[in-house]
Amino acid sequence: MKLTDTQIKEFETEGYLFLPNVFSAEEMALLTAEIPGLFAQNRPEVIHEKDSNAPRSAFYVQTWNDVFAMVARHPRLVEPGMQMLGSDKLYMHQFKINAKSAFDGAVWQWHQDYATWFNDDDMPSPRAMNIALFLAEANEFNGPLMFIPRSHRLGRLEAGHDVTTTSYPLWTIDNDTIKRLVEEGGIVAPKGSAGSMLLFHGNLVHASGSNLTPWSRWVLYLSLNRCDNAIRRFKRPTWIANRDFTPIEMLPDDCLITYARNRQGAAA
């Protein structure tokens, strides 16, 4: 999947790019069927909300689930990263599903991902980015991702380590800075159905609100990094900040469909 020059320009200007309905309903059915089982597992890679037993995130899923192992090598997800980052040697810095669980999904404070990659992991430069795949519909009610457009152009901003607001420590940005950025850029929240993709820059300031609805807002994140930009500090566990810098080898575009049909055939 090649992005057009217009799409690349939009990404560079705004800091993000929304691509609706990239994966088919059949492909998404294969993925979403796995999710309740993933979140139900009792293992360190599955973390829960601070104030409830609801799942918050499942990390490093590509290493402990066959379907998501394919997703982590899917060309529709990886190739745009190669284009944007200007290298076909990328590795998976982080791979997680955020649950934003129905009724219990808590906030993610305003932050830049690169602030964490820099402060915690000593990633040399922001030549890394996020590719998000909606595993469920994101709508205006269930705590969609909120971006401050063009905020990536300011580079890495001052951040403080917030270890109390949620169950996941995060380098967050102070209110006065957010106020100033929002006055300049406003806020957007791209919405769409499962199978849509959202690419955003490692320095784009983002957050998401609570989810009080009966609709879980599952999102998969691939944090892709250039192999020549690998992290140099190993403070966080490898399932949060991967120490395996092997370049991703992409699978065929129809890998999920083939897998689903083979499995159906085997079961028949």
Place this chain on the structure above:
Amino acid sequence: MKLTDTQIKEFETEGYLFLPNVFSAEEMALLTAEIPGLFAQNRPEVIHEKDSNAPRSAFYVQTWNDVFAMVARHPRLVEPGMQMLGSDKLYMHQFKINAKSAFDGAVWQWHQDYATWFNDDDMPSPRAMNIALFLAEANEFNGPLMFIPRSHRLGRLEAGHDVTTTSYPLWTIDNDTIKRLVEEGGIVAPKGSAGSMLLFHGNLVHASGSNLTPWSRWVLYLSLNRCDNAIRRFKRPTWIANRDFTPIEMLPDDCLITYARNRQGAAA
């Protein structure tokens, strides 16, 4: 201000009615200038969020602020209540400003107001309602009110007393019930600028999410009750559940403008 038959029918069918831009910018400027000072007061009627010092609500403001004393008797707010409740003898059961403060505004769980009026205050019947006046813009990002349309038709639902989630105890509805109601009615979140009004039935199920934005989402609520439906239990303080059942006497429609211009004249 008389509602039309179409508007009354919409309210009765959906459980709510949105009226954009009812108050002018000049009138709203008079009101909003008061708000920071109100929330800054150190008095029991001003409550704060559980996890921060941000204001959550200011109660009974009509008794301790001259401008809001007029608002509590304003015909554009009170007369629709008289129409809907079928009586010109209404009293103010509760009068509050909810702050949903910038950055810190916390959730209101799913609930019906009548559940609290019944369980805490022994209000005989749901012949009471809310008239909300937006004191700031409500948009998709700053935790707007969410309604489940038509949920008021089910009458009072089972509720549990939630005293832990936020700083304000509330009779809330369980997740299974909300899931069922949302499958039937969906969710709506009326949005609009300061000066807009939102009328809703005492049994309409509603909630609101967190506010991570730099935009406080102030809303004034008049909870109007028929004088012949007065509460019979005085468990909550009078500033939360008013024990003064004196019928509201409306002021002239231009009361706010006249006040603002007189004050300007005096200052000049």
